Amino acid sequence: MRRSRAFIPTSKEAPSDATLASHIYLARAGFISQVAAGLYNYMPLAKRVIRKIENVINEEMSKVGAQEVELSFVTPADLWAESGRIEKFGKELLRFKDRKENLFVLGPTHEEMMVDLVRNRVTSYKNLPLNLYQMKTKFRDEARPRFGLMRGREFIMKDGYSFHASVEDLDREFESMEQAYKTILTRLGLEYRVVEADSGAIGGSGSKELMVIADSGEDTIAICSSCEYGANIEAAKRSFNPNPPKAPEAEFNKFLTPDVKSIEDLAEFLKIDAYYTIKCVAKRVVYEEESEIVLFFLRGCDNLQEVKAINATDALEIVDVSEEELKEIGIIPGFIGPLDQDKAKHVIDCELKNAPNMVCGANEKDYHYVGVDMKVLEDVAYFAEIAEVNEGDTCPHCEGTLSFTKGIEVGHIFKLGTTYSEALKAEYLDENGKAQPFVMGTYGMGVSRLVASVIEQHHDEQGCIWTKETAPYMxxxxxxxxxxxxxxxxxxxxxxxxxxxxxxxxxxxxxxxxxxxxxxxxxxxxxxxxxxxxxxxxxxxxxxxxxxxxxxxxxxxxxxxxxxxxx
RNA sequence: CGGGGUGUAGCUCAGUAUGGUUAGAGUACCUGGUUUGGGACCAGGGGGCCGAAGGUUCGAGUCCUUUCACCCCGACCA
Structure with a gap:
């Protein structure tokens, strides 16, 4: 291309609202231009980069036997009703009617569409496994799009779906896709980490995220200093602290602690480590039809991980609750404890199961219990993993310690199991002629987000530094x-x-x-x-x-x- | 969805507290000339319904009301 003929409107000035390097340089160098919130035009340079990334993905997909298709962007709302996700996605689904008053949604992901395509066409175990994928514009009407191509409402995603006759075969495919995704990111010249992730509302037995390491990333990931373990903080696990601080020794006793409400005050007042205190985080837990106050108990040195808390309570969401609301149901903020707690439902962090020598609120103003042995609650309370790991905690798989880093989620692979095939009645006949729902996996990779990720990792004060596999021109x-x-x-x-x-x-x-x-x-x-x-x-x-x-x-x-x- | 902010030239922004010539600058663009190893210089030029709609006023970019858009923090985000 001759530069004199090229449509590359470069600029000395960045858009006033751009904060991320990728947003600033892609805009300044004439790759993208904003149309509306979360909507961007791709100009010739961006289009070339996108095509190059897509080519790398296509090559690696075809090596592992996945086939490219392209499903329609406009999808019938009926399908979303069938899977139940029309409610779950809520306002993120952009809905509209055609001239015949039929309701449609712009596809935000294509599980339903793909299952619909395959059901009744693949009907025998002999034709499994099957892995289909597409590169396609997606639309999610996000509440707050931001950061240029990083989080647009309209974006390009490679989304793949696999169909199997057994969980074992899905496991094999999942492994194969993880390898392929790693190869793709390596070829693109990105530093990344594969981490364990929360499976979220989509369910399924396992999910992994592919995180491009970048300070500007929106996700926090915990990684082990000595082994391969890495996990999104929403799902990160840890081993019990192998070297706990010295335990305070006390007989079980109710202890006068006037005006000592916070964990810091309590630890200071009793001269003990916060490790031996029990903190209560009160939240309002929201379900589809109703909501209630739930008390979450964990060690004073830990914090509540909201995603874990949501999973532990099967809630839709968790919101803050005021002291007044607590007092209304007879709970005394600052002195809440798990013993004889009958005012509200509660969840206790699993690390507190059988924990001795603890100090907790006595559910009475100005009193705490000391010398509490949590064993007394072993059979009566609900224990779940709700604590967020901290930097320095011990890796769940080895002796190493965990540290935090920021990452950009560029890929997410799920073992879906039969969630969608059952909901959409997508079945095949097994060797015995018996109908079975497909066992499924789903594999996403954000193509337009990868464009931004390359620049997040490869830029300097002068602008973009494209890697060989991504450069618009070499x-x-x-x-x-x-x-x-x-x-x-x-x-x-x-x-x-x-x-x-x-x-x-x-x-x-x-x-x-x-x-x-x-x-x-x-x-x-x-x-x-x-x-x-x-x-x-x-x-x-x-x-x-x-x-x-x-x-x-x-x-x-x-x-x-x-x-x-x-x- | 809560809290905050901003809408004036293609872009980045002044001007708005206290209403008053023809609405400005830089940059980008066009013409001519000089220059040719780090976004150069000189001269001339085009470009605006001051986000939109109402209102107050002799007079509104500026004051009032409504509304829309965009951005930031948070919530949310298969």
Whole structure:
């Protein structure tokens, strides 16, 4: 492409609202332009990057036997009613009626559509397994889209779905897809981590997220210092503390603790470690039809993990509750304890099961119990994992310690089991001629989010630094002075030669000054720029590598071979 | 969905407290000239329903009411 003809509106100024590097540079370098909240136009450069990422995905998918399809973007609302997700998704589903008053939704994901496509067409175990996927625009009417391509309402996702006759076969496919996804991210030049994730409302027996490591990531992940373990903080586990602080020794006793309400005060007042205190987090737990106050008890040194709390209570959501609401039902904030607690339902963190030497509220103003042995509640209370892991906690799989880092969720793979096939009555006949629901897996990867992720990981103050597999053009040929005939002649000849070799090449033939064109090339982020300039008189040109910002002199006679070596 | 903020030239923003010539700057764009190794300079030029609708006033970018959009924090997010 000739730069003079290219539609690449670069700008010195970033959009006023852009905060992320990927948003700023993709906008400034003329890749994307915003249309409305969470909606972006992809301009030629972005389109090329997207296509390159899609090609990598396609190649890896075809290696593992997945087949590409494309389902319609507009989906009948009936299907969503059939699976029950029309309520679950709520306002995120963009709904509308056609001229015949039929209700449709723009597809936010395609489980229902894919099951509908396969049911009654694949009817025998002999035709399983089957793995179908598509690259498709998705639409989710998010409450708060943000961060450019990172969290748009409209975005491109690769979504794949597999169908199996057994859980074992699903496990095999899941493993194969995890490997394929890892290969894809490695090829794209991304540093990532595969982590265990919360399966959430979609259910299923397992899910893993592929996280691109970046400070700007919206997810917190816990990773082990010595083994491969990594997990989203929503799902992260830990081992019991192998070296707990020294336990306070006391006979079971009600103890006067005037005005001591917080865990810090309590630990200070009794001169004990917060590890031996029991904290209560009161929340309102919301179900489909009703809501109620639930008391969550955990160690004073821990915090409630809301996703775990939701899973433990089967709730739709959990919201804060005021002290007044607690007093109304006879609960005394600051002195809430699990013993003889009959005012509200409660959930106790599983680590407190059988824990001795604890201190907790006595459900009476200004009193705490000391010397509590939680064993007394062993058979009567509901224990569940509700505590959030802390940095420094012990890995659940080895002796290592956990630390936190931020990640961008670019992939999520699920073992769905039969959730959707049962809901949508999608069945096949097994060896005995008996109808069985498909065992399913689903595998998502955010294509447009990957575009942003590459830049989050690969940029500097000058702009984008594309990796080889993602670059919109591999080589930029810069003619420093367009009035110099020798420079133009060499530029044109190299341009033709590289095109001949199918190298993706840009020829900067604009009538601009050297500095302007360099800044532009750096902002866009071509991996290599061939600078044809003053040194041409002495038979030399330069190769500028974007990543290192180094210029290397090359003899004119060998420049073609030199650049072919690099690309 | 709660809290906050912003809408003026393609883009980034002044101007709005206290209403008053023809609404400004930088940048981008067009013309001409100079310049040609780090977003260069000089001269000239085009570009605006001041988010929208009502209202107050002799007069509204500026005051009042309504509304829409976008952004930020949080909640939410297979």
């Amino acid at each position: 080589v930029n040929i810069m003619i420093s002075n367009i009035k110099n005939e020798a420079q133009v002649a060499l530029g044109e000849s190299l341009y033709a030669q590289l095109q001949e070799k199918n190298v993706e090449v840009m020829l900067d033939d604009r009538k601009e000054r050297f500095g302007f064109k360099m800044k532009d090339a750096e902002l866009i982020g071509f991996p290599y720029t061939i600078i044809i300039g003053k040194e041409l008189e002495n038979g030399a040109v330069q190769i500028y590598e974007r990543k290192t910002q180094e210029k290397q002199a090359v003899n004119v006679d060998t420049i073609f071979e030199a650049i072919m070596e690099l690309v």
